[in-house]
Amino acid sequence: xxxxxxCLQLVINYKKTEIMYKATYNEKGEYTGFYVDGIHxxxxxxxxxxxxxxxxxxxxxxxxVIEGKHSFSPxxxxxxxxxxxxxxxxxxxxxxxxxTQVEDSPLSExxxxxxxxxxxxxxxxxxxxxxxxxxxxxxxx
Numbered sequence: 001x002x003x004x005x006x007c008l009q010l011v012i013n014y015k016k017t018e019i020m021y022k023a024t025y026n027e028k029g030e031y032t033g034f035y036v037d038g039i040h041x042x043x044x045x046x047x048x049x050x051x052x053x054x055x056x057x058x059x060x061x062x063x064x065v066i067e068g069k070h071s072f073s074p075x076x077x078x079x080x081x082x083x084x085x086x087x088x089x090x091x092x093x094x095x096x097x098x099x100t101q102v103e104d105s106p107l108s109e110x111x112x113x114x115x116x117x118x119x120x121x122x123x124x125x126x127x128x129x130x131x132x133x134x135x136x137x138x139x140x141x
Contacts, residue, residue: 021055022047029064029073082131090122097139114140 020037100115121137
């Protein structure tokens with residue numbers, strides 16, 4: 001019975017103890033690691049204490065450390081990152097539609113031309129001047 005009481009007391013004390021969350025960050029203020037004080041030892045520097053809510057927010061790219069404080073900072077990609085993400089999606093769509101252009105495709109000539117035009121519009125996306133408003137072409141029916 002004494003062991004049960006001791007275990008119960010440990011659980012009660014644990015629940016009373018506030019968990020301290022910490023996160024490390026780099027020179028750009030981007031979070032690089034997440035830790036729980038008491039579980040993790042030797043937490044690298046620099047680090048910042050976070051509430052549980054801030055800890056969850058920090059897992060998104062919309063938050064970073066600014067002047068030593070957890071701050072909302074909308075995620076913004078540079079042109080190269082936008083183009084890279086665009087190419088990955090575009091290449092996947094091109095691969096998925098390769099079958100439409102093979103000689104023995106079951107599509108009519110009219111449908112093949114529609115798919116050919118769609119595929120060209122996909123290729124043209126990387127040449128756009130305004131990458132803030134990318135309009136993806138719609139697959140032919």
